Amino acid sequence: MTHWSIEPNLLVLSRGPDELLLVNRRGGSPLHVQRGGAFVADFLQRISATPDDRCATSLAPAEMPLFHLLRARGFLGETATRDTARLPASAEYDAGAPHQIAAPAGTRTAVSLYLLLSQSCNLACTYCLNGQQTYQKSQNLRMPQQIALQAIHRFFETLAPGGALEIVFFGGEPLLNWPLAREIVVHCEGLQRTDPLGRRFRYHLTSNLTLLSRDVIEWAKRHAITFLCDVDGPPELHDACRPFRSGRGSFAAIERSLRRLRKERLAVSMRCTVTSTNQEQMAETAALHRDLGGVSSAFVPVNPVTSDEEILPADLLPCPRQYAEGLKAVFLQGLWQPEQLHPFNTYLGRVQGTERLCQACGAPYGNTPVVDVRGDVYPCIYLVGIRRFHLGQLQEAAFPRRTVLERMRAELDVRRIDGCRDCVWRGLCGGGCPVGRLTVADNPLATPDHVRYCREIACRTSQTAIEALLWHYADQHRKDQHLDRSGFPA
Ligand code: SF4
Ligand code: SF4
Structure with a gap:
């Protein structure tokens, strides 16, 4: 006896009154019902809803072509029981191969090593997550050369032949310790030149760009250093979010630096940290990022927990719903291609079926280690200073504490997270950016509202990005086929 059921991995998206997109999250061609x-x-x-085997036999003859089409596309399956016949439903997700970084040392193909060159900063952003205590901002701490080189050697050794170590100059404000960045580049270039395994370095500078010198530009040109800089909105808005320590706005200085970098054809990725202050101007900010010459644009909702494990004021956090609407507006504006627009670009591989994962990011695999000025190492820039994520000190024989990463991997496995386990988006989402969830968990200052914020912002980010991308590719396919919105030849 044949029983028919809906494929449990079927994601059903609707647009307007009569348009549907059916996607099997396990792969295969989507079906766009225009x-x-x-x-x-x-x-x-x-x-x-039809019990047992009657569903196929009870269909009208005119419905049979649709039945066969859905079957052929794998949206209907033969089952022995009706347990999974729900719409939409989720089933065990086959996570496929884990991140390559789970492989033993010496086999990694890419690692991004964050070095906190300076733990102080010349700005005083309203949402800065670098705590007074953990970053000791008033001490103007700078990374010693010895720590930087030790970190570089340590992580370079974990690369496979031909692998790449990206050095991310980070802070505080890393340009407050620019001479060390130069020494690092010289050292790395020497290592690269003589490396028998053909391993390489890349350099990236995350900076507020208010201290850009001619020297930085020259070195960036010579060594292909890329940049990331925050511009949180048009001048007044940006200045309200990211003033200098004196209280003066930083927009004019940053704009000057961006103009110089653009003139020299150096690539700058732009980022907007979204708070309640700028959540209503996201589309405007995306256009500004382009006008300022950025090569990409990113919108990141502020995390509520600082490195001192203090909680940001509730009224600074963006409304998750409004943030999601802003993201959608930015995407539909069409100024940026999906691959240039964060967070959309992080979902591309999953939506296109080239990537499968059970954790949403590489941090639990040690892909993004952060080293502070003392040689303390953490798995992600947002987890610096939080002791339960401390991977140890570079100088210690016991470094790294693998139990920390193992615990993170287990806790962030989307197949195990309460609420994600049965979620229809699970296979494409991977559980969303875990930073919020990790930092509010076990934090006695975090209220249920903070927990809700972190959960909701992660879900809304994933669902907005995935849905927008799926429709985008469906529309693109329709145009490639020269069909109009009704599905007829244009
Ligand atoms: S630029 Fe970064 S480190 Fe400096 S104050 Fe702003 S958020 Fe903090
Ligand atoms: S983070 Fe949200 S959208 Fe993603 S799998 Fe979990 S519950 Fe689903």
Whole structure:
């Protein structure tokens, strides 16, 4: 006896009254129903509601082509029981191969090593997560050369032949310790030149760009250093979010630096940290990022927990719903291609079926280690200073504490997270950026509202990005086929 059921990995998206997109999260071609979506949704509902084997035999002859099409696309399956016949439903997600970094040392193909060249900063952003205590900002701490080189050698050794170590100059404000960045580049270039395994270095500078010198530009040109800089909105808005310590706005200085970098054809990625202050101007900010010459644009909701494990004021956090609407508006504006627009670009591989994962990022695999001025190492820049994520000190024989990463991997496995386990988005989402969840967990100052914020912002980010990308590719396919919105030849 044949029983038919809806494929448990089927994601059903609707747009307007009559358009439907059916996507099997395990792969295969999606089905874009441009007209008659309501009919197909009803048809699927009937299939899932019809008991036992009667669903196929009870269909009208005119419905059989649709039945066969859905079967051929793998949206309907033969089952022995009706347990999974729900719409939409989720099933065990086959996570596929884990991140390559889980492989033993000496086999990694890419690692991004964050070095806190300076733990102080010349700005006083309203949402700065670098705590007074953990970053000791008033001490103007600078990384000694010995720590930097030790970190570089340590992580360079973990690379496979031909692998790349990206050195991310970070802070505080790393340009407060620019001479060390130069020494690092010289050292790395020497290592690279003589490395028998062909391993390479890349350099990236995350900076507020208020201290850009001619020297930085020259070195950036010579060694292909790329940049990341925050611009949080038009001048007044940006200045309200990111003033100098004196209280003066930083926009004018940053704009000057961006102009110089653009003239020299140096690549700057732009980022906006989204708070309640600028959440309503996201589309405007995306356009500004382009006008300022950025090569990409990123929108990152502020994390509520500082490195001192203090909680940011609740009224500084963006509204998750508004943030998601802003993201969608930025995407639909069409100024940036999906691969240039964060967070959309992080979901591309999953939506295109080239990437599968059970954790949303590489931090639990040690892909993004951060080293502070004392040689203390953490798995992610947002986890610096939080003792339960301390991987140890470079100088210690016991470094790294693998139990920390093992615990993170287990806790962040999307198949195990409460609320994610049965989520229909799970296979494409991977659980969302885990930073919020990790930092509020076990923090006695975090209220249920903070926990809710972190959860909701992660979900809304994933769902907004995935849905927008799926429709984007469906529309692109329709245009490539020269069809109009009704599905007829244009
Ligand atoms: S530029 Fe970065 S480190 Fe400096 S105050 Fe702003 S958020 Fe903090
Ligand atoms: S983070 Fe949200 S959208 Fe993603 S799998 Fe978990 S519950 Fe689903």
